[in-house]
Amino acid sequence: MPARITLPTLSVISVALMAAAVTMIFFVAPEDADQGISQKIFYFHVPIALTAYVLFGLGAWKALRVLWTRGERYDLESYTAIHQGTIFGALTLITGAIWAKASWGVWWTWSSNQLVLFLVLFLFYCAYFMLRFSVEAGPRRERISAVYALFGVALIPVSFLAIRLASDFIHPTVFTREGPQMTGTMFGAFCVAWAAIVVLALVMYSVELAGKRTDAHLRELREALGR
Amino acid sequence: MSGYVGDVVALARKDLLLELRARDTLPAMLLFVVSTLVVFHFALPQGAGDDAAYGLLWVALVFTALFGLARAWVPEREHAALDGLVLATGDRSAIWLAKTVAALAFLGAAEVVALPAFAVLFAPLDAAAVLGVVLASVGICVVGTLASAMAAAGRGREVILPLLVLPLSIPLVVGGVGASVSSEPRTYVAFLCLYDAVFAILSWASFEYVVTE
Amino acid sequence: MIRAEEVEKRYGQRRALRPVSFALDRGGFLVVTGANGAGKTTLLRLLAGLAAPTRGALAVDASRDRLGYLGHEALVYGELSAVENLELFGRLYRVPERRERIGMLLERLGLWEARRERVSAYSRGMRQRLALCRVLLHDPELLVLDEPFTALDEEGADRLDEELRRLVGASTVVLATHDQDRVAGLSTGHLALVAS
Numbered sequence: 001m002p003a004r005i006t007l008p009t010l011s012v013i014s015v016a017l018m019a020a021a022v023t024m025i026f027f028v029a030p031e032d033a034d035q036g037i038s039q040k041i042f043y044f045h046v047p048i049a050l051t052a053y054v055l056f057g058l059g060a061w062k063a064l065r066v067l068w069t070r071g072e073r074y075d076l077e078s079y080t081a082i083h084q085g086t087i088f089g090a091l092t093l094i095t096g097a098i099w100a101k102a103s104w105g106v107w108w109t110w111s112s113n114q115l116v117l118f119l120v121l122f123l124f125y126c127a128y129f130m131l132r133f134s135v136e137a138g139p140r141r142e143r144i145s146a147v148y149a150l151f152g153v154a155l156i157p158v159s160f161l162a163i164r165l166a167s168d169f170i171h172p173t174v175f176t177r178e179g180p181q182m183t184g185t186m187f188g189a190f191c192v193a194w195a196a197i198v199v200l201a202l203v204m205y206s207v208e209l210a211g212k213r214t215d216a217h218l219r220e221l222r223e224a225l226g227r
Numbered sequence: 228m229s230g231y232v233g234d235v236v237a238l239a240r241k242d243l244l245l246e247l248r249a250r251d252t253l254p255a256m257l258l259f260v261v262s263t264l265v266v267f268h269f270a271l272p273q274g275a276g277d278d279a280a281y282g283l284l285w286v287a288l289v290f291t292a293l294f295g296l297a298r299a300w301v302p303e304r305e306h307a308a309l310d311g312l313v314l315a316t317g318d319r320s321a322i323w324l325a326k327t328v329a330a331l332a333f334l335g336a337a338e339v340v341a342l343p344a345f346a347v348l349f350a351p352l353d354a355a356a357v358l359g360v361v362l363a364s365v366g367i368c369v370v371g372t373l374a375s376a377m378a379a380a381g382r383g384r385e386v387i388l389p390l391l392v393l394p395l396s397i398p399l400v401v402g403g404v405g406a407s408v409s410s411e412p413r414t415y416v417a418f419l420c421l422y423d424a425v426f427a428i429l430s431w432a433s434f435e436y437v438v439t440e
Numbered sequence: 441m442i443r444a445e446e447v448e449k450r451y452g453q454r455r456a457l458r459p460v461s462f463a464l465d466r467g468g469f470l471v472v473t474g475a476n477g478a479g480k481t482t483l484l485r486l487l488a489g490l491a492a493p494t495r496g497a498l499a500v501d502a503s504r505d506r507l508g509y510l511g512h513e514a515l516v517y518g519e520l521s522a523v524e525n526l527e528l529f530g531r532l533y534r535v536p537e538r539r540e541r542i543g544m545l546l547e548r549l550g551l552w553e554a555r556r557e558r559v560s561a562y563s564r565g566m567r568q569r570l571a572l573c574r575v576l577l578h579d580p581e582l583l584v585l586d587e588p589f590t591a592l593d594e595e596g597a598d599r600l601d602e603e604l605r606r607l608v609g610a611s612t613v614v615l616a617t618h619d620q621d622r623v624a625g626l627s628t629g630h631l632a633l634v635a636s
Contacts, residue, residue, distance in 0.1 A: 070492065123390075127391050130386075130387055131377060131387055131390075131391060135382075136381075138450070139440040139494075141380075143439075144380055147437055151429060159397060162402065165402070165418060219453050223453070245519050245520070249519055305517075306513045306515060306518055310513070313490065314509055315529050
């Protein structure tokens, strides 16, 4: 975490950005000509999805550090990043389902490659937690989790490619998300929304990490006092 | 033969010898894949067409591979032989490579029975489809052997392994089904090669971390 | 040969080995004692390179292919025979004149008659003797032996005694045991671990 900005400051920035994003989305950006109000969820769905990728990538980067330096610290960071990534992945699926319902009248569509990819990734990273909790805490668990996290970042592009290929023979694309080009204010709202979500993710990541660290310190302290 | 290749050969031969003696993996895989195909006959509705059958073939192959991979590290568990290998092997990736070769040999043997059986019972297979099966088998053994070693380190390994391997095998199924049903199988074959290369390098480089501290 | 400074091992929150410091010269014979749970096995696994310390510095001046580790388990394949096991490990260790060396060790440890039987049919004592063959196979300069006398019958223990005497001075030995009298004449050092 950036050492200069404290967590409370970051939280305030996050709230401010979120408020700005909501204002811009609902009051500044024009309503979409085809989809109307339901298009607004685009400003949440896409930034959340992009942020999930960032978090998975962060988890893999920290995993690489685990393998390089065998640091317990990086293991906790990698785990927290993947945990948050999975939460944002679930949010992507939920907002995607809402959007699909609003625009096409169905909760799920296999023709949205992005959504299918997130389903695959969600399953993959859920298995990460199953694996992690089945191994006794210690360096072996740190290393196995790290290797699995690295497989995750390799799986993202490979699955993306696979899903693109699959759509050729499974279902010719019927719906597309390529709506009309974004206007200037729409794009502005999108950028602010993305910044808001990224900062929110950063806050959630820091809070969870701080909590986990406090937990570990507390246990160490208790053990030291118990002697 | 000496060095790295010699180690791989010696280790893989050991796995084949163990299987020849105990016969507790391959016969089960053979029976499993044939039973699955028979079940699929009843699962497919009348007039479902060949394409649906190709899809089911892939389900059968993935589950058969999982069946075999679940047993991949069983001989090493008794008397902690894996520790012995970790101590004795200069480059630990040789252990992974040998195990992958052995797993591939078992899966290949099961497919030698399964593919003709499929062709007789359901639909014909062309060269592209067979090539797809070969490449996808390499891919699933590559990631499956590593995943199996990961799962073996924890409790509840039998439960964990499919959870690890199934999401990783989705691209393989896409490539394999594409190679069987598409009129342009070349793209899918190339994609399977790409998958095999990416995950083989990744598994080869990371195996050491999975079995050491 | 070995230098350990405040070496500690934890698994998550569980402490498996309290900080321990010691040094051992080449050719030394260190006996490690301690109650169950004091971390004897943990320390020996650290020395063998099967685990890494959580804290502290541990330097072992022996490459892995010159290190012999005897654990609680035999570290061999149950469905292979003694000869097949030793052939495999001998090839991985790149032992020169493998066949002769394997034959000699099997002879010396009294397994020659049973060499073609599967290890799963062995008694625990025989398995332990085979494990010892595996440890000595590549003529290691550092031996790490975890409770080598357990499971050995009187004959096996005598043979192990003989082997240990052969090693004294030539190789460095770290041996964990709860029965210090067995190795009284051999040891040059003693390390007592305390349970955490």
